[in-house]
Amino acid sequence: MPIINRIAAFRDDMTAWRRDIHAHPELAYEERRTADLVAARLESFGIEVHRGLAETGVVGTLRGRGAGTGAIGLRADMDALPMAEANSFDHASRHPGKMHACGHDGHTAMLLGAARYLAETRAFDGTVHFIFQPAEEGSAGALRMIEEGLFERFPCDRVYGLHNWPELPAGVIAVHPGPVMAAADKFTITVEGHGAHAAMPHRGVDPVLVGAHIITAVQSLVSRGTDPMDRAVVSVTWVEAGTTFNVIPAEARLNGTIRTLRPETRARIHEQLTRLAVAVADGFGAVATVDIQPGYPPTVNSRTEAEEAAAIAARVVGDANVIWNPDPTMGAEDFGYMLRERPGCYIWLGHGGDGPGCRLHNPRYDFNDEILSIGASYWATLVETVLPRRD
């Protein structure tokens, strides 16, 4: 496996940074210690550091040799999860109720490793922005960095991301030429009927019955409205109505989630869910209002960048260890916001091992330090390939 030798040589440093971050997990927009560590390391490599974007975000800017004007962004997430760690090794969480159970400690350490190598060698022509973002876990740190001017202050032609993937063996890289992760949106349908005595239903308009018809009707959005080769989920998960046995309530609320992989499918389901709920309610003499709260957009790679990333991955881990276009997942990732702004590619880096302790968001999860050199070599090879030296 052609791991870059120089990167393999500071594997111990990457491991130490990773374990230090793991021991001091910080939640969304509170990643101050982590950001200090990232900024100090980048400065020690001689990289220009910018802080304060999205509170705790850090961007390191490095120019290669030559006068190339191309620029790319490499992104790592820094935040931990609000959950208690069940591990007892030395680098287990020292912050009760907080834990790096998604491997963002490893993502940060790998990108630092690549930054160090690239600062030493600068064997590329153009500009690399190392984007360390806060708040990936549900609080949309990527969106906030964009809204605060990420791509105006640090222009990038293309953006790249990765996530460790415990379902894949260590040293395997999966690349999708399109959707990788789903959009995750919430909805609330409020049905206003007319309250009445339960023994005299004809005096009212029963929002519970109307809600039941809406729940049934929205099942058609996926089964009849979505191309069978596409993927989507509409789940009504939380129904609220009534207070007792003998009263027909005046109102019912249906809450749920919508998961989609394509922006056009997402827009269609939002529109049809609203239309269907309003029309069904109207047919019964009730009134439905639909509130859709958009979450992360789908994470969709651009084909050209995905093909290039797969070729780069093959140079690092070998052809046999690159999986092209496996099934995406219906989980969500806020790197989708960056890929909505710029073409690019988000890969899955095999994490290895099995058993519950290896799975993301499990209280026994720990990032596999064996893949730090692989991830850092992928980043470095990517930079040297997409921003090649011309001499």
Ligand SMILES: [Zn+2]
């Ligand atoms: Zn996560």
Ligand SMILES: [Zn+2]
């Ligand atoms: Zn994650």
